[in-house]
Amino acid sequence: MTEISTKEGWREHVNTVYERPVPVTARELRAMSFGERALYNQGRAQFSQAGAFVRTPHFQAFQAAVRDRVMLNAYRRVGKLGLILSGEPGQGKTTSLVEVGKAHERRRRETQHPAAGRGKIPVVYVAVPAQCSAKALMHEFARFLGLPVLNRMTYGDLLDMVANALRRCSTELVLIDDVHHLDLKYRQNIEASDMLKQLSERCGGTFVYAGIAVESTGLLDGERGGQIGKRFEVHVAVPFPLSNTVEKARWGDLLLALENSLCLAEQTAGSILPAAATLHALTGGEIGLLKDLLQFAALRAIEDGTEKLDLSSFERDLGRRQELAKGLGTIPRRTRARTNAA
Missing domain, CATH: 3.40.50.300 (P-loop containing nucleotide triphosphate hydrolases)
Structure with missing residues (x-):
C-alpha cells in the first residue's frame, strides 16, 4: 500500500472500496472451513477499519x-x-x-x-x-x-x-x-x-x-x-458532549453506526446503547478512542466466538480506571486508555 502523500498512493486510496461482507449467522460462521472463516474475518476487519466511515x-x-x-x-x-x-x-x-x-x-x-x-x-x-x-x-x-x-x-x-x-x-x-x-x-x-x-x-x-x-x-x-x-x-x-437530550441522541447515533460497522454475527442492532454512558466516560466523547475501544472489543468477540460485544467488560474497565485514578491521582485520559489497553 503506497502512502497517500504521493499521487499514486492517493489514487490507490480513492480507487479502493472495501465492501461490507455479506452478513452471516453464528451458525453459518462456525460451519465455514478455517480458511473461509479467516477470509471472512479479514474482510470484516478491512471494512471496519477502512471501509466504514461515520458521517457525524x-x-x-x-x-x-x-x-x-x-x-x-x-x-x-x-x-x-x-x-x-x-x-x-x-x-x-x-x-x-x-x-x-x-x-x-x-x-x-x-x-x-x-x-x-x-x-x-x-x-x-x-x-x-x-x-x-x-x-x-x-x-x-x-x-x-x-x-x-x-x-x-x-x-x-x-x-x-x-x-x-x-x-x-x-x-x-x-x-x-x-x-x-x-x-x-x-x-x-x-x-x-x-x-x-x-x-x-x-x-x-x-x-x-x-x-x-x-x-x-x-x-x-x-x-x-x-x-x-x-x-x-x-x-x-471537539469531543462529543453528553449534557442534554440532543447531544445524547447524537452520541447514540454514533454508537449505532460504529456498532453496525463491526459486522459481528450475534450483535443485535441497538444492543450497544445501554453502555452509552459508560463508553462516554471511558473515552471522554473522543471518536478516535471510541473506535479503537470498540474495534478491540470486536476482535475479542471474534476470537472467543461470542460474536457480540461484552458490555460488562466496559463496566469493568471503567471501574479499574476509576480505582487507578484514586490510587495515582488524576492522569490524562489518553494515558489511562493506553495503560488499560496494554
Missing part, C-alpha cells in the same frame, strides 16, 4: 463548507477562501480531511467533470513535516505530483514549477495536514506559511488546513494571521 454532524458541516468554497474559488482570481480544521488529537481531523478529498474526487469522476479527466489531479494531499522550511514544503508538493527536483533549483523555481503543475492538472482541492508544524515562533515556518499563501494565489485550488490546536500556533495572529483569519473559516473538532 460536524463532518457534514465541514464537507458542505469545503464544497461551497471550491465552487466560489473557481471564479476568484485573488483572495481565495479556505478552511482550517483544528482540534486535539483523537478527534478524527486527518480522517475527515482525507474523506472530504476522497469524496470530492469520486464525485468529480462520477459526473465526468473535466477536473477528473486524463492527466488531471483534482485533489492534492500534503503533510507538513516537522521543522519545515518553505523549500522543504515545496519538496513535499513536488513529491506528491511526481515532479523532478534538481539541486540547483531555487525556492522561486520550485514555486513556479509546483504552481504551474497545479494549474495544468486542474487541481481544485489542496489538503494540508499537520499544519500545527508551522509554528510561527520560528522564522523558517513563517516563510513556509507565506509560501502557502503565494501558492494559493497562483493556482486555482481551495486550500484546507488541518492540525492540532491550530489557533495556538500563531498562524492566525498578527498581520499575516489577520489575512488568513479573514479568508479561512475555522472548524474546531
Whole structure:
C-alpha cells in the first residue's frame, strides 16, 4: 500500500472500496472451513477499519463548507477562501480531511467533470513535516505530483514549477495536514506559511488546513494571521458532549453506526446503547478512542466466538480506571486508555 502523500498512493486510496461482507449467522460462521472463516474475518476487519466511515454532524458541516468554497474559488482570481480544521488529537481531523478529498474526487469522476479527466489531479494531499522550511514544503508538493527536483533549483523555481503543475492538472482541492508544524515562533515556518499563501494565489485550488490546536500556533495572529483569519473559516473538532437530550441522541447515533460497522454475527442492532454512558466516560466523547475501544472489543468477540460485544467488560474497565485514578491521582485520559489497553 503506497502512502497517500504521493499521487499514486492517493489514487490507490480513492480507487479502493472495501465492501461490507455479506452478513452471516453464528451458525453459518462456525460451519465455514478455517480458511473461509479467516477470509471472512479479514474482510470484516478491512471494512471496519477502512471501509466504514461515520458521517457525524460536524463532518457534514465541514464537507458542505469545503464544497461551497471550491465552487466560489473557481471564479476568484485573488483572495481565495479556505478552511482550517483544528482540534486535539483523537478527534478524527486527518480522517475527515482525507474523506472530504476522497469524496470530492469520486464525485468529480462520477459526473465526468473535466477536473477528473486524463492527466488531471483534482485533489492534492500534503503533510507538513516537522521543522519545515518553505523549500522543504515545496519538496513535499513536488513529491506528491511526481515532479523532478534538481539541486540547483531555487525556492522561486520550485514555486513556479509546483504552481504551474497545479494549474495544468486542474487541481481544485489542496489538503494540508499537520499544519500545527508551522509554528510561527520560528522564522523558517513563517516563510513556509507565506509560501502557502503565494501558492494559493497562483493556482486555482481551495486550500484546507488541518492540525492540532491550530489557533495556538500563531498562524492566525498578527498581520499575516489577520489575512488568513479573514479568508479561512475555522472548524474546531471537539469531543462529543453528553449534557442534554440532543447531544445524547447524537452520541447514540454514533454508537449505532460504529456498532453496525463491526459486522459481528450475534450483535443485535441497538444492543450497544445501554453502555452509552459508560463508553462516554471511558473515552471522554473522543471518536478516535471510541473506535479503537470498540474495534478491540470486536476482535475479542471474534476470537472467543461470542460474536457480540461484552458490555460488562466496559463496566469493568471503567471501574479499574476509576480505582487507578484514586490510587495515582488524576492522569490524562489518553494515558489511562493506553495503560488499560496494554
